[in-house]
Amino acid sequence: MSEISALPRIRELDAYVPGLSIAEIQQKYGLSQVIKMASNENPLGASPLAQEAARRHAPSLFRYPQGGNPRLVRALADLHAVDSRRVAVGNGSDEIIDLLIRMLAEPGKHSLACFEPCFSIYPIQGRIAGVKVRRCPLEKDFSFDFDALLRLVDQSTRLVFVTTPDNPSGYCPPRGAVADLAGRLADIAPDCLLVVDEAYMDFAEDEAGASLLASGALPDNAVFLRTFSKSWGLAGLRLGYGVLPPALAEYFWRARLPFSVNILAEEAGLAALADTAFRRATLDAVRRGRATLRDGLTALGCTVWPSAANFLLFRLPPDAGSAKGCFEALLRRGIIIRPLNSYNLPEHLRVSVGDAGENAAFLAAMREILAAPEARRA
Known part of the structure; x- marks a missing residue:
């Protein structure tokens, strides 16, 4: 039986690349807890009123x-x-x-x-x-x-x-x-x-x-x-x-x-x-968290680009090893950020703004990774 083939423009297509999920990182590294800062999601979750509406209309x-x-x-x-x-x-x-x-x-x-x-x-x-x-x-x-x-x-x-x-x-x-x-x-x-x-x-x-x-x-x-x-x-x-x-x-x-x-x-x-209260809290959390991450990454010697969004684009210090090595070191510590190979930016990384605890955990992990000799060889 002959194979049914898609149109040439579909066969040549590169699919959209989503961020890694919490479940797949938990399974791969045997972790009980994972922080996801890869997909620009709301750091406070979903509105309580929205959650209640979904339950009420189920x-x-x-x-x-x-x-x-x-x-x-x-x-x-x-x-x-x-x-x-x-x-x-x-x-x-x-x-x-x-x-x-x-x-x-x-x-x-x-x-x-x-x-x-x-x-x-x-x-x-x-x-x-x-x-x-x-x-x-x-x-x-x-x-x-x-x-x-x-x-x-x-x-x-x-x-x-x-x-x-x-x-x-x-x-x-x-x-x-x-x-x-x-x-x-x-x-x-x-x-x-x-x-x-x-x-x-x-x-x-x-x-x-x-x-x-x-x-x-x-x-x-x-x-x-x-x-x-x-x-x-x-x-x-x-x-x-x-x-x-x-x-x-x-x-x-x-x-x-x-x-x-x-x-x-x-x-x-x-x-x-x-x-409206939840949305105000979200915007406040993102703006404060964005400043915290910007200042923290800058203090570690990273190049951080100005951002008006709920994420930051950054590059590691010149002697800090590869973006890929840093990304994988974060994964082993249960923190997911976004590598940018699909954007043709292999030496850049993107981190979503998390809540206060997630932002602190990410910056602590970055300090540990950048201080480790193996990070510079990655």
């Missing part, structure tokens, strides 16, 4: 959710002071990214542009859709060269992706620069959509000053993405949303799979939005 699991998730849409429209006709919700913001590409770009005809490195879902979903992916290298300090990005745009380009704050560096460009990019893009390619992924924006010290979405001045050619996976603490329920131009949002609802946002995700999302 008996309704046999029911389909309400089509279009209108209560959640209205709540998000209120949160961002936008017309509810602009709001789209999905099974994580990944679903919205995938649908935007498939809605706007024809296979073999159109292109998208993004930076390199960037969140890998943009190029992965572009290639799955048969769309040419054009990449613009980041500057050496991980900032954005918008002039260079725009040089990749022509009449075939239907989407340009920008993440702010960026992943994996945490770099956050000035709000005015993003607005200027939208204006210039409209002049160069009127049919091209700017997708501004603000998944980490609420961790910025001044969200209102950094976010174009928060400013209320929304360009007609721009989409803004947010997620419940980070500050809202609902990564396991897969819930994201976007603020789109109204006409594009209407097409989104036509194209989205029915009921892709399940009952528990919707109810937990609504409860999380209402739990």
